Amino acid sequence: MEKRSKELFEKAKDYIPGGVNSPVRAFKAVGRDPIFIKRGKGSHIYDVSDREYIDYVCSWGPLILGHARQEVVSAIKEVVEQGTSFGAPTENEITLAEMIVNAVPSIELVRLVNSGTEATMSAIRLARGYTRRDKIIKFEGCYHGHSDSLLVKAGSGATTLGVPNSLGVPLDFVRHTITLPYNDLECLRRTIEKNHREIACVIIEPVAGNMGVVPPKPGFLEGLREITRRYDIVLIFDEIITGFRVSYGGAQELYGVLPDLTCLGKIIGGGLPIGAYGGKREIMQYISPEGEVYQAGTLSGNPISVSAGITTLKLLSQSGIYEELEERSSALYEGLAKSAKEAKACIRFTRVGSMLCGFFTPKDVIDYVSAKSSDTEKYAAYFRGMLDKGIYLAPSQFETMFVSTAHSMDDIEQTIKASYETLKKIGG
Numbered sequence: 001m002e003k004r005s006k007e008l009f010e011k012a013k014d015y016i017p018g019g020v021n022s023p024v025r026a027f028k029a030v031g032r033d034p035i036f037i038k039r040g041k042g043s044h045i046y047d048v049s050d051r052e053y054i055d056y057v058c059s060w061g062p063l064i065l066g067h068a069r070q071e072v073v074s075a076i077k078e079v080v081e082q083g084t085s086f087g088a089p090t091e092n093e094i095t096l097a098e099m100i101v102n103a104v105p106s107i108e109l110v111r112l113v114n115s116g117t118e119a120t121m122s123a124i125r126l127a128r129g130y131t132r133r134d135k136i137i138k139f140e141g142c143y144h145g146h147s148d149s150l151l152v153k154a155g156s157g158a159t160t161l162g163v164p165n166s167l168g169v170p171l172d173f174v175r176h177t178i179t180l181p182y183n184d185l186e187c188l189r190r191t192i193e194k195n196h197r198e199i200a201c202v203i204i205e206p207v208a209g210n211m212g213v214v215p216p217k218p219g220f221l222e223g224l225r226e227i228t229r230r231y232d233i234v235l236i237f238d239e240i241i242t243g244f245r246v247s248y249g250g251a252q253e254l255y256g257v258l259p260d261l262t263c264l265g266k267i268i269g270g271g272l273p274i275g276a277y278g279g280k281r282e283i284m285q286y287i288s289p290e291g292e293v294y295q296a297g298t299l300s301g302n303p304i305s306v307s308a309g310i311t312t313l314k315l316l317s318q319s320g321i322y323e324e325l326e327e328r329s330s331a332l333y334e335g336l337a338k339s340a341k342e343a344k345a346c347i348r349f350t351r352v353g354s355m356l357c358g359f360f361t362p363k364d365v366i367d368y369v370s371a372k373s374s375d376t377e378k379y380a381a382y383f384r385g386m387l388d389k390g391i392y393l394a395p396s397q398f399e400t401m402f403v404s405t406a407h408s409m410d411d412i413e414q415t416i417k418a419s420y421e422t423l424k425k426i427g428g
Contacts, residue, residue: 002049005036029396030380035387040067042406045392053392054411056356058402060394061209061241062266064325064354065315066406072270075311079303086303092310093301099313100268100276103249104239106258110278111287112301116240116265117145119275120203122295123261124149127201127234129293130283135195137202139182141211141368141398144203144238144263148173182208182367183216185223196231201261206251209241209400211371212357213350221257228260234283240265240275241400244316246353254353267316270308321405322353328412329354329403335416343423346375347382354403358382371398378426385422391415 012019020026020034027034035047043066045055058064065072079092093112100110113119124136124147136149144150151166152174164174178195180187182204192199206221208214228235237259242251244267252258261279268274278284288294315321333351336358340347349358350365359365360375360382379397386393391414393401 002035002047002051004048006033008036008048009033024394024396024399027395029376030383032384034395042066042068043404043408043411051390053387053390054407054415055392056401056403056415057392057394057399058404059271060266061245061400061402062269062271064245064267064402064404065270065312066404069270069312069315069406071315072308072311075270075307076272076304079307082303084302084304085299087298090301090303090306092303092306096268096301096306096310096313099310100264100278103313103317104243104262104264104278105249105253106237106260106280107262107278108281109284110264110276111284111295112306113275113277113295114273114297114299114302115145115275116238116263117147117275118297119240119263119265119277120144120150120236120238121147123236123263123277123279124201124203125295126277126283126286126293127236127261129291130286131200131232131234133198133200134176135178135198136176136200137178137180137188137191139180139204139208139368141182141214141371142203142205142208142238143210144205149177150203152177152179181369182211182214183220184367185217185220188224189227192227192231192233196233199231199233201234201236202228203236203238205238205241206255206257207242207246207352207355209355211368211398212359212365212374213352213355213400214365214367214371215350215352216255217366221255225257225259234261235259236261236263238263241355242352243267244313245355245402247322248316251352267312268309269305270312272305272308274302274305274309325354325403325405328407328409329356331409332356332403332407332412332415335412336419339416339420340423343420345423345427347378347423356401356403357399358401359397381426382422385425386418389418389422391418 038048148169239250243264247254263277265275286293337349347358360378361373363370376397
């Protein structure tokens with residue numbers, strides 16, 4: 001480990017629980033201590049010892065344009081000089097809201113918040129207020145933030161009620177949460193038919209990005225939409241990762257399935273903290289001050305995040321951006337898969353747009369159980385080997401690789417070469 005990073009990590013542990021402000025940053029899942037980052041530019045980051053890495057974490061997804069994109073930096077500087085926060089409406093909030101409504105097919109009204117967790121929490125409260133029902137359905141392996149009702153693991157059966165998977169979450173808070181297997185439409189159908197009078201909403205990552213990258217099976221999202229509509233259950237797409245990532249209009253545009261509510265974050269803030277939830281006008285009008293579902297936030301729609309988001313979305317709306325991103329992502333995916341085969345390594349790569357993941361398993365990865373079959377020790381060895389070669393991947397098997405518009409074909413070729421060499425070294 002780099003000496004300066006080690007020194008900083010030891011110091012951080014004196015003041016910050018575990019030395020980090022978000023658990024995965026501790027690198028525990030990959031068997032080493034974290035590196036501390038000093039700066040980023042384009043597709044590369046630099047640690048405190050000035051070592052350079054090709055970055056496929058991209059701040060966990062927001063940096064679709066790469067680090068320190070000049071137009072975004074300039075927009076941030078300009079607005080900062082006018083003030084950082086007012087706790088009052090600003091014109092740019094309307095601009096960003098209009099851009100989101102015009103881009104995301106299902107959104108007619110949108111409320112800006114401060115994080116993805118806040119967006120999903122608020123959307124679920126809104127769905128409960130709108131339907132006057134209490135139960136919610138989520139899917140194993142889909143992460144929707146750390147609010148109490150969503151920190152749930154499945155019980156012994158596929159359709160059991162939730163059990164907290166974190167200390168500090170009262171059982172009463174999750175007893176209304178039902179957890180089902182991802183991509184299992186029949187299980188979903190049986191559960192809803194049995195409990196539909198009590199179910200307020202179903203929340204899902206349309207492309208699962210928090211158990212690695214797990215695409216929806218053909219027909220799964222369509223079936224989910226049909227059955228929720230039949231029983232007047234609110235369908236929530238958590239597009240915090242996929243929004244403006246897999247296409248400009250998100251996964252709902254890519255797959256042609258429209259939810260009732262959508263949660264956004266990450267890219268819409270251009271790398272700054274933000275979240276949003278939006279959807280049908282008839283549902284969104286239940287939010288205070290129009291309706292009786294209360295949600296508020298001092299820094300919601302803060303000028304800095306909003307400005308960075310506007311600039312980012314303007315750049316993404318330019319012709320050819322997503323085609324170029326698809327070309328590079330496809331080249332990386334195909335190159336990694338081919339080099340893994342040449343190295344005789346048991347690793348399966350999955351991809352949707354510019355989201356990728358590699359699982360060390362012989363099984364097809366279709367849900368949480370098959371994702372968990374991946375050899376996490378082998379992934380940890382792969383991560384360390386790639387890091388040694390200057391490739392920065394997610395420090396957990398169950399996260400996503402992100403490609404940005406800043407990644408060059410040279411970056412991709414270096415990554416494929418490093419992957420082949422690493423896989424040959426650690427063995428199949």
